[in-house]
Amino acid sequence: MKINVLKVCADGEFEELLIEPSIVDVRRELGAAIDNIKLFTDVQSFICRLPYECRENVLMPGVYGDVIFIGGRGSYLAGLSPRQMSNLKKIFSGGNYGEARLQN
Numbered sequence: 001m002k003i004n005v006l007k008v009c010a011d012g013e014f015e016e017l018l019i020e021p022s023i024v025d026v027r028r029e030l031g032a033a034i035d036n037i038k039l040f041t042d043v044q045s046f047i048c049r050l051p052y053e054c055r056e057n058v059l060m061p062g063v064y065g066d067v068i069f070i071g072g073r074g075s076y077l078a079g080l081s082p083r084q085m086s087n088l089k090k091i092f093s094g095g096n097y098g099e100a101r102l103q104n
Contacts, residue, residue, distance in 0.1 A: 003079030005029075006069045006088050012058040014089055017068075021077040026068055043084060044070045044077070059092045 002018040007029060009015060019025040026046050027034050033049035046068045048054055054065030069088055072078035080088070 003070065003077060004085070006080060006085055008057065008059055008067045008069070008088075008092055010055050010057045010065050014093075016085065021070075021072075021079075023077075026070070026077075029068055030066055032065070042071065042073070043080065043088070044072060046070070 003021045005017050007015040034046045035049050037045045039045045048065040057063045071080045
């Protein structure tokens with residue numbers, strides 16, 4: 001079973017992907033060793049471990065390389081709901097932050 005995730009590319013493009021719910025697939029999509037950072041409660045965020053080998057992400061100043069957002073918590077990986085996907089796109093493309101909530 002594959003899960004839907006959102007990849008925010010360093011060039012500012014969004015990619016909706018279907019991947020296996022495994023860290024191996026997340027690592028494969030980012031093309032490097034990864035770290036999990038906590039930006040939101042019910043959404044996991046993965047970045048490249050060696051960020052300065054990547055270009056700065058145009059939608060997230062100070063973050064280097066692509067970022068993948070996945071649902072779930074801890075080691076449990078789940079797909080994003082359509083609402084979470086939409087809200088993440090709003091947040092990172094300058095949408096209305098007040099209306100964007102990452103609840104399911």
